[in-house]
Amino acid sequence: MPTVAPIDVDGFVVRAGFLNDSPFFALGDGSICFAEGGEHRVQMHKGGLLAVEMTLDGKALVTAGDDGLIQKVTPGCEIVTLAERPRKWIDLLACGPNDSVGFASGRTAWVRFADGKEKEFAHERAVGGLAFAPKGMKLAVARYDGATIWWANADAAPQEMTWKGAHLGIGFSPDGKYLFTSMQENALHGWRLSDDQDMRMTGYPSKVKSWSWSYKGRYLATSGAAAAICWPFFGKTGPMGQSPLQLGTRGDTIVSSVACHPKEDVIAVGYLDGMIMLCRFEDNAEVLLRRPGNGPVSSISWDSMGERIAFGSEVGEAGIIALK
Incomplete structure (x- = not known):
């Protein structure tokens, strides 16, 4: 039976997540709680923490806040300032290859390289999201009326993807063949990059704020509905012409956070009422991991072996769920 160990945040x-398989909880007050071998905290920002991402090697966290700082921290609480933009709110981050970091404020995005050099990318409207491609030094930027893919380490012309509306979060498929965005309206939009073919993923009752790729990248699991909506991305047309799977359906609340298992076709689903469910893609078998709490689940992550789940909520509830 799963066991839940609460963490005092x-x-x-x-x-919430795992750094070198050590659990951490990044908090809105600007601090990070590391929970391995006793809880200890490190203050990353004087004001609020607005964004946090894990480096690709899984050995450090990069954070940004309303103090204009972009910082990196290890589980040993060693803090390094990577960049600073005084009087700007840095609310968008992305970690890329070779220790590169993307960050944005307003209409401008930057890429900081490992040697400390930076490159600036200006846009006509506010940046809504950032993501590095899985291959190559390419940065995708969500913006109003579409997305732009920049070559971060070259002066080549960017690739422009167009679709009317406000595009917020953004991501690539693990194989790099597709780009998708979450929108201000209750929908996702995507492009097949080989030919710029549009892909519409609609029907959500609320905004999509969380997504996760299934093991081997066959499905894109998303929040924003009464179930985890999992769009199929196998085949030549991606999700077009195929119906999504609906896992962990409930009639009285909405999915707020999703996290796919790193080694199996299983997903952890968090809801607005604080419940967490484990669901299997094959047959939608369900296991209750956590009963409803006092507020929405804001983050869920697996450890590298898929044996523990770290979770946190909007009202300060947090913990580690052990499956074995």
């Missing part, structure tokens, strides 16, 4: 959990 105070405030909105921006992200």
